Amino acid sequence: MTRRAAPLLALALAVGCANAPVELTLRFPNEQAFLQSDFGRLLVYPVDPADGLGACPALVESAVSGDLGAPRYDSEQRPICALRDPGITFDDFPEGPHAFVALAYRDDPQATLLAGCRVAEAYVDAPAVEVTMFPTRFYADAVGGAPSPCTLESKCNGTCQ
Amino acid sequence: MQRYLSVAVALAAWAALAGPARAQEPLTRAEDAYQAVDFEATRDAALEALRSGQLDPAQLTRTYELLGVSSAALGELDAARDYFLRLLWLDPSAQLDDSVSPRMREPYLEARGARTARSGSLSVEAGIDRATSRVHVTLRDPSAMARRVRVAARLEGGTDYTVQEYEARAELAAPLSGADTADRIEYYVEVLDLHGNVLLAQGGPFAPRVVGREPTSASSGSSEGGDGGGSIVEDPLFWVVLIGAAALVGGGVGLGVGLDQQSRISVQSEVAFGF
Amino acid sequence: MSGVRRIVGGSARAVAIAGALLGAWSGCAPERTLPPGSLDPVVIGLATSTEGGLRSAGPEWLKAALLAVNEVNAAGGVLPGRLIDVVVLDDETNPDLAEALGMELLDAGAVGFVGSAASSITLGIAAVTTPAQIPQISCCSTSDNITAFNAARPPEERYLFRTAPTDALQARVVSIAAQDLACTRPAVLHLDDAYGMPFGEAIERELEADGMTVVIRVPFRSDQASYATEVQQVAATGPDCVAMVAFEVSAGQILRDWSSLATPPDVRWIGTDGVRVPGFVDEVGDPNLIREFYGTAPVTDASTPAYNAFADAFRTVYGTAPIPFASNNYDAVALLALGIARAGTTDGPAVRDAILEVASPPPETGPVTAGRLANALEEIRAGGDVDYQGASGNTDIGPDHDVVTPYEIWRYDPPTSTEPCESATQLGNDRGSFCRARILNSMDLQE
Numbered sequence: 017m018t019r020r021a022a023p024l025l026a027l028a029l030a031v032g033c034a035n036a037p038v039e040l041t042l043r044f045p046n047e048q049a050f051l052q053s054d055f056g057r058l059l060v061y062p063v064d065p066a067d068g069l070g071a072c073p074a075l076v077e078s079a080v081s082g083d084l085g086a087p088r089y090d091s092e093q094r095p096i097c098a099l100r101d102p103g104i105t106f107d108d109f110p111e112g113p114h115a116f117v118a119l120a121y122r123d124d125p126q127a128t129l130l131a132g133c134r135v136a137e138a139y140v141d142a143p144a145v146e147v148t149m150f151p152t153r154f155y156a157d158a159v160g161g162a163p164s165p166c167t168l169e170s171k172c173n174g175t176c177q
Numbered sequence: 178m179q180r181y182l183s184v185a186v187a188l189a190a191w192a193a194l195a196g197p198a199r200a201q202e203p204l205t206r207a208e209d210a211y212q213a214v215d216f217e218a219t220r221d222a223a224l225e226a227l228r229s230g231q232l233d234p235a236q237l238t239r240t241y242e243l244l245g246v247s248s249a250a251l252g253e254l255d256a257a258r259d260y261f262l263r264l265l266w267l268d269p270s271a272q273l274d275d276s277v278s279p280r281m282r283e284p285y286l287e288a289r290g291a292r293t294a295r296s297g298s299l300s301v302e303a304g305i306d307r308a309t310s311r312v313h314v315t316l317r318d319p320s321a322m323a324r325r326v327r328v329a330a331r332l333e334g335g336t337d338y339t340v341q342e343y344e345a346r347a348e349l350a351a352p353l354s355g356a357d358t359a360d361r362i363e364y365y366v367e368v369l370d371l372h373g374n375v376l377l378a379q380g381g382p383f384a385p386r387v388v389g390r391e392p393t394s395a396s397s398g399s400s401e402g403g404d405g406g407g408s409i410v411e412d413p414l415f416w417v418v419l420i421g422a423a424a425l426v427g428g429g430v431g432l433g434v435g436l437d438q439q440s441r442i443s444v445q446s447e448v449a450f451g452f
Numbered sequence: 453m454s455g456v457r458r459i460v461g462g463s464a465r466a467v468a469i470a471g472a473l474l475g476a477w478s479g480c481a482p483e484r485t486l487p488p489g490s491l492d493p494v495v496i497g498l499a500t501s502t503e504g505g506l507r508s509a510g511p512e513w514l515k516a517a518l519l520a521v522n523e524v525n526a527a528g529g530v531l532p533g534r535l536i537d538v539v540v541l542d543d544e545t546n547p548d549l550a551e552a553l554g555m556e557l558l559d560a561g562a563v564g565f566v567g568s569a570a571s572s573i574t575l576g577i578a579a580v581t582t583p584a585q586i587p588q589i590s591c592c593s594t595s596d597n598i599t600a601f602n603a604a605r606p607p608e609e610r611y612l613f614r615t616a617p618t619d620a621l622q623a624r625v626v627s628i629a630a631q632d633l634a635c636t637r638p639a640v641l642h643l644d645d646a647y648g649m650p651f652g653e654a655i656e657r658e659l660e661a662d663g664m665t666v667v668i669r670v671p672f673r674s675d676q677a678s679y680a681t682e683v684q685q686v687a688a689t690g691p692d693c694v695a696m697v698a699f700e701v702s703a704g705q706i707l708r709d710w711s712s713l714a715t716p717p718d719v720r721w722i723g724t725d726g727v728r729v730p731g732f733v734d735e736v737g738d739p740n741l742i743r744e745f746y747g748t749a750p751v752t753d754a755s756t757p758a759y760n761a762f763a764d765a766f767r768t769v770y771g772t773a774p775i776p777f778a779s780n781n782y783d784a785v786a787l788l789a790l791g792i793a794r795a796g797t798t799d800g801p802a803v804r805d806a807i808l809e810v811a812s813p814p815p816e817t818g819p820v821t822a823g824r825l826a827n828a829l830e831e832i833r834a835g836g837d838v839d840y841q842g843a844s845g846n847t848d849i850g851p852d853h854d855v856v857t858p859y860e861i862w863r864y865d866p867p868t869s870t871e872p873c874e875s876a877t878q879l880g881n882d883r884g885s886f887c888r889a890r891i892l893n894s895m896d897l898q899e
Contacts, residue, residue, distance in 0.1 A: 037443040045522070045769040047450050058446060065486055072528020073830035100448040108441040111482035113491075113533070118446075132526040135533040136491065138444050139482040145444070148452075150526035153823065156764035258583075283579060286551055290584030293558045442482050452522045452769060 038109070039144035042099055042118050044130065045151065051164035051171055053120035053129050056099040060089040060106060061115040063135060071115050072133035079117055080128045080152050088114070096120060097172035109138045118147045127158040203229065204236055207243050220247035230373030237374045238267045245288075246273070249281035257281075261288035266299055266320035267376065295319055299377050301326070301366050304388055310357035311350035312364055318345060322376055323368045330364035332356070333387065338365075345369075361389025493537035494530050494798055496521075496788060497557045499567020499577075504545025505674050505699030506569050508731030509777070513591060514540065515770055516762075516778035517566055520785035520825065523765070527826035530789045531796065532833075543573045545674075545699070547645065550576020558584060563798035564791075566784045569777075571595030572646035578612045585800030587807060589613040589788055591781035594725065594750075596620050596650040602853050611804050613853045615780040615787070615844055616725075617750050619647075623654035624897050625748040625859040626695050626722055627662045632861065632890070633720045633746060635659075635693035637667050639686045641706065642697035644671035651697045651724070659695070667691045672706075674699065679706045687717055694719050699726045704735025711741050723747035728776050728862060728886055730879040739866035739884050749776060751845060751858040751891060761823025762843035776877075779822070779843035786825060787811055787847065790840055793832045811849040813839045859897070861890040 040058070044050045059079070063071050078085060091104045098104065099118075113135055120130040130149040138145070170176035203225040210218035223243040226232060232240060245260035261284055264271050269292065273285050297319040306313040312330045316323060323345035329338035330353045341351045345368065356362055365380030380386035498517045501510030521536050529535040539560040541553045547570070554577045557565055564587045568574045571593040578601060581588045590598070594616050602610045630638055638659050642652025649671060656666050667689040672682045683706060686694060696703060703723065710716055721742070723732075728749045736742050762782055766774040774782075791807035792798060818836065820828035822843035831838045840847055845857045865871050866884040873887035 035442050037445040040444050040446045041449050042446060043449045043452070045450075045452050046771070048771070049768060050448065050450065060444075065490075069490070070528070070532030070833045073826045073833060076527050076826045077830050099446050104446040106444045109444050109482065110441065112485050115528070133528045134525075134535075135528055137482075137484055137486060138442050139484045140442060142442075142484070146449075148522050148526040150523050151765050151768040153761060155768055159768075282551065286554065286580050287583040289555070290558065290580045290582070290586075293584045452518060 035140050037105065038138040038142045040104075040116060041144050041146040042132070042149055043146055044120075044149045047168060048163060049130060049149070049151065049155075050096065050120075051166050051168070052122065052159045053096045054123040055093045055121040056091075056096045057093050057119045057121070058089070058091040058099070058104050058106075059084060059087040059117040059119075061085065061087050061117065062110075063113050063115050065113050068115075069113060069135050072117075072135060075115055075117050076131050076133045079119055079133075080131050080154075087117075093121065101172065111137075111139065113137050116145055116147055118149060120149060122158045127154040128152050129155045129158060204232070204240060207240070211243055211247070216247040216250040219243055220251065223247065227374065228372055232374040234267060234375055234377060237370070237376065238264060238271065241267065242271065242273075245285060246277060246281055249284050254284050257284035258288050258291075261285045262291055263320070263322060265289060265292040266322060269298065299323070299368065301368055301377060301379055303328070303364055303366055303379065303386065305356055305359075305362060306350060307357045309350065309352075310354065311352050312356065312362065314349050314351065314366060316345060316347055316349070316368065318368070322370050324371050325369040325373075327367040327369060328364065329366075329382070329385075330356075330362050331385075332359045333361040333363055333389070335363070338382065342369075359389065361387050363387050491533045493535045494792060495537045495539060495560055495562045496785075497539050497541055497560065497562040497565040497567070498785070499541050499543055499553075499565070499569065499573075501545045501569060502542050505701045505726075506545045508700060508734070509729050509775060510542075510545070510569065512775045513569060513778055513781040516766065516774055516782040517591075517785045519762075519766055519769055520782045520789065522769070523823075523825045524785075524789045524829070527829050530792045530829075531798075536789065541567065543568045543570070545570055545573070547572040547576055549573070551580065553577055554580025557581065557586070562586065563800070564588070564788045564803065566591065566781065566788060569593065570645070570647060571598060574598065574612070574614075575601055575646055582609070582611045585611060585804070587611050587613065587788060587791065587800060587804045589615060589784040589807075591784045592616050592725075592777045593647070594619045594622060594651070595647045596654065597646045599852055599854055607851055608801070610853055611800065613784075613787070613807060613849060615783045615842065615847055615855060616777065617857045617859075618854050619651040620654055621856070621897055622724060622748055622750070622859060623651060623658045625861065625892055626655050626724065627658035627664075628892065628896075629722050629746055629748055629861045630659060630664060630693055630695065631662060633693060633722070635664055635720065637665050637689075637691050638693040638695055638722075639667050639689060639691035639719075640669040640695045640697075641682065641686060642669070642671055642695075643674055643699070643702070645674065647726075648697045655695050655697070672698075672702070674702050676702070676705070679709045680712070682706070683709045683713060687713055690717060691719055692717075693722060695722045695724075697724050697726065700729055700732040700735045703727045703732060704737070707736050707741050711738075721745045725749035725776070730775065730881075730883055733864070733879060733883040739864075739868075742864050743866050743869070745864040746889070747862050747864070747886075749860055749862060751860050756841075756843075756845070758821040758823065758841045759843045759845075761821060765823055772880075777844075782822060783840075783842035783844050783847055786822060786828075786842070787840060789825070790820075790828055790832065790838065793829055794838075808849060808851075810838055810840050811847050813837045858891055858893045860888050861892070863887045863889045 089106045115133055115135050117133045119128055122129050131152050132147040132149040134147045136145040166176035203222045207219050207222035210222055223240050226240050241260050241264035245257050248257035265288055299320055300317045302315045304313050314328055325342050326345050327342045328351040329340040331338045332355050339353055343349045363385035365385050367375045368377040370376050500514040521538055524530055525535045543549050550573045565581055566589050569592040574590045574593040578588055593614055596619055599618050602612055640652050640656050642648040656669050659666050670682050670685050728747055762779050763774055787807050790810045791803045794806035794810050795802040817839040819841050820838045821841045828838050849855055865887050867882050875888040876885040878885045
């Protein structure tokens with residue numbers, strides 16, 4: 017029985033390492049907030065399991081003020097639609113807790129519209145990591161009262177100016 | 178001969194248990210008064226039952242329920258809350274009848290809240306301390322209702338229990354001659370309240386708990402023992418499987434590294450809408 | 453330990469353990485490193501009312517509470533790495549549900565509760581949460597009975613808070629409004645519950661103390677199909693003003709029944725905070741029936757930076773303006789969350805004490821405001837004291853757990869009104885507006 021199982025076990029070890037990615041869900045308040053955004057950026061910071069799990073408030077406050085510190089991963093500024101499709105991928109993600117910071121920007125004027133942070137771990141079969149994107153204090157002034165004329169489709173296929 | 182001794186012990190135990198039958202009388206009167214909606218008589222009879230010190234856990238639970246409801250009905254709200262809290266320590270899932278009026282339920286609700294705020298529950302565990310030839314008992318009493326602990330134990334197959342009572346405390350040890358060499362012992366433990374009522378019982382004279390290791394003559398099968406059994410490393414199959422597994426790990430990892438570098442996980446973003 | 457039964461035979465055991473070792477040694481991919489529970493959410497309860505007298509306001513207030521929850525979660529949660537998870541309880545504006553809701557809260561493992569709006573329900577739930585040492589903060593319960601509930605307990609046993617001021621102050625404002633309207637023979641109509649009864653009695657006392665003759669005081673039950681009997685009782689006494697303590701549904705029916713009287717007396721109406729909601733106009737039906745309807749309410753929408761930050765976020769997230777008392781519900785969640793953060797634990801007594809510290813810290817403590825909860829959490833994590841400045845105004849909470857805020861005397865203006873108004877709250881959908889006629893601060897109320 018053990019002898020027959022050996023090749024299967026070796027195969028499982030080999031292919032078993034191709035794990036499904038952990039989903040990083042960026043939850044916007046509504047479609048309108050997404051449509052008002054032009055760019056997005058994801059940053060990942062290693063945190064100390066002993067005393068770093070509470071790092072988010074300081075990271076969010078700094079990031080909204082433009083101080084991004086020293087992230088382990090930085091997607092750089094990408095078109096907002098890139099966050100959705102195809103999505104931003106961080107490969108070879110290491111073990112341990114990390115702070116995931118997400119930002120959404122307006123191009124003109126340059127302002128951080130939405131920000132969110134979440135401490136989580138990525139591991140095999142980990143649940144999706146959801147980051148809540150909340151309007152910053154700059155949102156109202158930057159956006160004004162006018163709704164975006166775009167739809168999700170028109171914004172992301174480039175037909176909405 | 179041993180059979181006759183067992184019968185004698187059983188009769189003695191029955192005599193000891195005849196107490197609850199005597200307590201039945203005030204409790205029965207309390208039930209009758211409750212059915213007659215005479216709350217004063219309910220409370221008085223239930224208190225008499227409580228003070229008799231002869232109640233088993235089920236009777237004690239019902240007594241506290243009757244005391245709580247009747248006290249609430251009589252407007253003695255603090256007392257009602259205290260009785261309900263004691264009820265909930267004995268039976269955390271205890272619910273009042275739907276027929277109990279909202280006014281009378283209020284102290285129950287407060288008690289339920291207070292009970293929820295406190296963690297833990299009344300419990301007792303026992304084991305053998307062979308080094309000192311004692312039965313070791315661990316008591317957890319967040320309710321602070323326990324006053325004494327009665328420990329009865331005998332070597333398995335023995336006739337008479339050695340019965341000892343102690344002040345309630347978190348850890349206690351009851352000497353039992355021969356426990357250091359016995360395979361197993363039989364025991365029961367009763368946690369008693371201020372009046373001598375049984376708050377909690379583990380086992381009983383006729384259905385004792387058994388603790389110890391498998392008799393050395395036993396070849397296989399189930400055991401109640403916690404400290405019996407041989408070491409797994411004595412099993413040759415363990416080493417065969419372990420060496421084989423180590424070889425598989427080495428080969429598998431090597432193969433895995435050769436075939437696929439994805440030894441880490443990736444993270445991929447997506448977007449969702451709506452709070 | 454006794455009672456442990458071995459269920460794996462010797463050979464099978466060897467295979468199982470070797471297999472486990474194999475798995476552990478394989479080192480195939482990242483595994484969880486934090487102990488289980490390290491990032492578990494903290495559960496709090498939120499109240500709403502989808503039925504009964506507060507059915508139109510309840511969901512809007514819930515939105516405000518969820519806004520604060522999401523703001524905290526966007527900052528990484530209430531305790532290090534731990535988000536807020538909510539259990540929403542629908543009280544249906546029905547005090548009979550209070551007990552069951554309290555139980556549901558305990559069963560859900562909630563460590564705090566924000567609600568309810570109706571005082572009678574708040575008190576019913578507090579009968580469960582207070583003994584359980586679960587901090588509870590109501591946005592909108594203004595009954596004096598809340599003060600009495602806490603006063604009956606020593607400070608260390610008080611777990612009920614509110615971000616709305618007590619009706620004792622509002623009764624004073626009703627009497628001031630009656631004087632402004634030159635009332636001499638007012639009548640008082642009020643709900644007969646924990647909110648309305650003490651409020652109605654307090655109004656009667658204040659009116660009498662100010663020299664007016666209260667011609668009749670009529671309690672009524674909520675959600676009756678008709679109030680014809682009650683309005684006939686009032687009309688028969690010939691009042692010149694009617695002070696009414698009601699929620700929107702019963703108030704709407706009362707005004708329709710009043711207009712249906714054969715010869716309704718010409719009176720000036722004075723409502724309270726319970727009807728300063730858009731749904732009141734809907735319930736009345738004809739806006740002209742309440743032309744020149746006056747009322748009183750705590751000032752919960754002052755144009756402070758804190759309120760504006762809250763209102764901006766509310767509009768961004770929900771696309772509409774917040775209704776009155778929505779800011780109080782936001783503040784209730786904010787205070788609870790900051791209290792938990794400050795305590796660094798979900799332990800009830802510690803959180804209760806921390807709520808008081810955050811709401812009423814020593815002088816010279818740095819202020820943190822609504823709409824900047826990430827900043828507040830950052831300060832707390834850094835070990836600093838914070839002074840929470842609420843969206844609803846002053847959230848300083850005293851040892852009796854009451855707050856003091858300014859009040860307004862408001863007037864309803866139908867859409868066709870040409871009355872001048874410096875500060876109006878437009879109700880949308882052609883429903884007219886509530887105009888702020890006068891503001892009274894705490895000094896005015898003490899005179």
